[in-house]
Amino acid sequence: MKAAVMSLGSKSSLMILEAMKNYFDSVDNIDLRDVEVNLGAGKLDVLYEGNQLPQYSCIYARGSFRYAPLLRSVTRTLYRNSYMPIRAETFTLGHDKLLTHLVLQHFSIPMPATYLASSTRAAKKILNEVTYPIVLKFPHGTGGKGVMFAESYAAASSMLDALIVLKQPFLIQEYIETGGVDIRALIAGDRVVASMRRKAVKGEMRANIHAGGSGESVVLDERTKRIAIDTAASIGADVCAVDMLESGKGPLVIEVNLSPGLQGITKATGINVSDKIAKYLFERSEIFSARDRDEATLKIFEDLGLSGEMAQQIITNLDFRANRILLPKIVTDISKFGEKDEVVLKVEKGKLVVERV
Ligand SMILES: Nc1ncnc2c1ncn2[C@@H]1O[C@H](COP(=O)(O)OP(=O)(O)O)[C@@H](O)[C@H]1O
Numbered sequence: 001m002k003a004a005v006m007s008l009g010s011k012s013s014l015m016i017l018e019a020m021k022n023y024f025d026s027v028d029n030i031d032l033r034d035v036e037v038n039l040g041a042g043k044l045d046v047l048y049e050g051n052q053l054p055q056y057s058c059i060y061a062r063g064s065f066r067y068a069p070l071l072r073s074v075t076r077t078l079y080r081n082s083y084m085p086i087r088a089e090t091f092t093l094g095h096d097k098l099l100t101h102l103v104l105q106h107f108s109i110p111m112p113a114t115y116l117a118s119s120t121r122a123a124k125k126i127l128n129e130v131t132y133p134i135v136l137k138f139p140h141g142t143g144g145k146g147v148m149f150a151e152s153y154a155a156a157s158s159m160l161d162a163l164i165v166l167k168q169p170f171l172i173q174e175y176i177e178t179g180g181v182d183i184r185a186l187i188a189g190d191r192v193v194a195s196m197r198r199k200a201v202k203g204e205m206r207a208n209i210h211a212g213g214s215g216e217s218v219v220l221d222e223r224t225k226r227i228a229i230d231t232a233a234s235i236g237a238d239v240c241a242v243d244m245l246e247s248g249k250g251p252l253v254i255e256v257n258l259s260p261g262l263q264g265i266t267k268a269t270g271i272n273v274s275d276k277i278a279k280y281l282f283e284r285s286e287i288f289s290a291r292d293r294d295e296a297t298l299k300i301f302e303d304l305g306l307s308g309e310m311a312q313q314i315i316t317n318l319d320f321r322a323n324r325i326l327l328p329k330i331v332t333d334i335s336k337f338g339e340k341d342e343v344v345l346k347v348e349k350g351k352l353v354v355e356r357v
């Protein structure tokens with residue numbers, strides 16, 4: 001199987017690329033800066049250095065928020081033919097903290113109270129009502145750089161004026177007292193592959209490694225693991241990092257990172273994180289390729305008129321559109337369901353049965 005890492009060539013992207021070579025037959029290194037997406041009526045193409053991409057079983061696309069529209073377009077174009085661990089729309093959601101919080105809210109995932117204000121008047125009203133300290137955040141910040149703490153109304157109000165003059169969008173967030181500590185969980189599918197507790201350097205409140213924080217391995221309790229895994233699933237990322245704050249009410253999610261740095265967490269935990277991710281990508285790609293084969297086989301059966309009353313099993317991964325499941329066309333063909341059919345949906349965790357009434 002052929003795979004590709006499409007990225008800006010960060011150390012972490014290259015670590016995963018190297019690890020993937022232990023599983024895939026070949027792994028291409030695609031520089032995101034040389035990728036273009038061509039759109040037109042009935043046309044949707046991804047070109048790399050002006051050429052069509054070969055067929056890959058897996059494409060792992062990573063990049064910073066500036067590339068979110070490109071990553072989304074590339075994924076929208078290629079996801080049918082290659083396993084891609086991050087859904088197209090996830091790039092937009094995950095690179096914007098406000099949109100991330102909207103998804104978390106929708107899926108009842110615990111998070112700090114977060115406010116968005118559209119005008120100075122509305123923002124000042126919020127500042128009058130909250131308890132201090134509070135946090136002001138840029139929706140696109142990373143590495144702790146867009147996070148500010150205000151101890152009082154006076155401090156928050158002057159920061160807000162500056163943000164408005166600079167036309168810089170921001171969120172207002174409840175401050176969670178953790179002594180400058182946060183938790184980062186690295187997720188692959190439905191598993192936490194590594195987790196660390198990060199502690200801010202003395203005199204600093206942001207725990208990011210880039211802000212001088214230090215990481216140490218931590219064993220997460222089941223509830224924290226579940227929240228991290230649910231967060232990844234809700235946002236539509238099979239591979240990502242989830243940042244959480246430990247509050248009196250339990251873990252609160254503050255961020256999802258779609259292109260997490262791996263050096264810090266590898267060093268802190270001693271876990272070969274890139275190998276875990278590479279192995280996961282390989283396993284998912286195998287299932288993805290099998291799906292293609294199965295669909296092709298079923299098509300042959302069908303063409304031979306053999307599928308009529310036969311119960312078919314299709315191994316596939318689910319195709320989600322805006323959190324709704326889209327089933328493969330072959331399912332419609334075999335089930336012979338029509339749009340006007342009345343059906344019963346029997347749903348429980350991990351199982352879905354659709355039956356004509
Ligand atoms: N609501 C909050 N209360 C207390 N500390 C916070 C809060 N939000 C963020 N922080 C601190 O700031 C750091 C960076 O915040 P985060 O939202 O993860 O942004 P970034 O994308 O810059 O990493 C966190 O790791 C944490 O230490």
Ligand SMILES: [Mg+2]
Nearest residue numbers: 143144243255
């Ligand atoms: Mg963070």
